[in-house]
Amino acid sequence: EDKVVQSPLSLVVHEGDTVTLNCSYEVTNFRSLLWYKQEKKAPTFLFMLTSSGIEKKSGRLSSILDKKELSSILNITATQTGDSAIYLCAVSYIYSGAGSYQLTFGKGTKLSVIP
Amino acid sequence: EAQVTQNPRYLITVTGKKLTVTCSQNMNHEYMSWYRQDPGLGLRQIYYSMNVEVTDKGDVPEGYKVSRKEKRNFPLILESPSPNQTSLYFCATNRGGSYNEQFFGPGTRLTVL
Numbered sequence: 001e002d003k004v005v006q007s008p009l010s011l012v013v014h015e016g017d018t019v020t021l022n023c024s025y026e027v028t029n030f031r032s033l034l035w036y037k038q039e040k041k042a043p044t045f046l047f048m049l050t051s052s053g054i055e056k057k058s059g060r061l062s063s064i065l066d067k068k069e070l071s072s073i074l075n076i077t078a079t080q081t082g083d084s085a086i087y088l089c090a091v092s093y094i095y096s097g098a099g100s101y102q103l104t105f106g107k108g109t110k111l112s113v114i115p
Numbered sequence: 116e117a118q119v120t121q122n123p124r125y126l127i128t129v130t131g132k133k134l135t136v137t138c139s140q141n142m143n144h145e146y147m148s149w150y151r152q153d154p155g156l157g158l159r160q161i162y163y164s165m166n167v168e169v170t171d172k173g174d175v176p177e178g179y180k181v182s183r184k185e186k187r188n189f190p191l192i193l194e195s196p197s198p199n200q201t202s203l204y205f206c207a208t209n210r211g212g213s214y215n216e217q218f219f220g221p222g223t224r225l226t227v228l
């Protein structure tokens with residue numbers, strides 16, 4: 001079953017709206033949760049979260065991790081058309097079989113911001 | 116400039132014709148991996164490598180091979196491509212250990228007819 005679940009799968013908003021994207025996970029030996037933005041090319045890194053309750057912020061984007069609830073949210077305030085993209089959540093965990101850090105992605109949330 | 120390069124960027128081929136997609140990084144990263152991205156399925160890991168001569172299967176390894184003879188290169192080999200391998204492929208690297216910010220290559224769009 002899916003280890004990382006994102007919701008909603010797609011979202012259409014108007015410019016200026018605030019959006020909240022959700023990511024929940026179910027892994028053992030959790031290490032970190034990462035958010036990426038993907039436009040019509042490779043994903044680009046946004047945030048890495050390792051500690052509960054500490055907000056990471058970059059301009060109009062912010063994210064927070066809740067390790068008790070096994071989830072994270074990504075907030076975008078005052079959305080612009082340039083925010084239109086797929087937002088990917090990924091969870092890093094120690095894969096006991098190989099003793100290595102593994103990274104599993106959710107299916108992504110497609111955000112469309114219309115003027 | 117730190118970068119991950121992939122070649123080719125676009126490829127149309129026919130069933131059964133062996134192909135290799137190259138991936139090279141100049142960041143001296145230990146950890147490299149290959150993903151495929153399909154609509155509705157997200158990014159799925161094919162293979163990964165923790166260091167030279169160390170590779171392991173990801174979530175969808177069937178039909179693919181990899182090798183890691185040098186730290187900077189991690190080619191993806193399709194010995195006998197099939198139409199269900201039509202996809203967008205990304206190579207990614209990170210420093211390994213707890214540093215999991217992945218740096219992605221530009222992607223290779225593969226079509227198998």
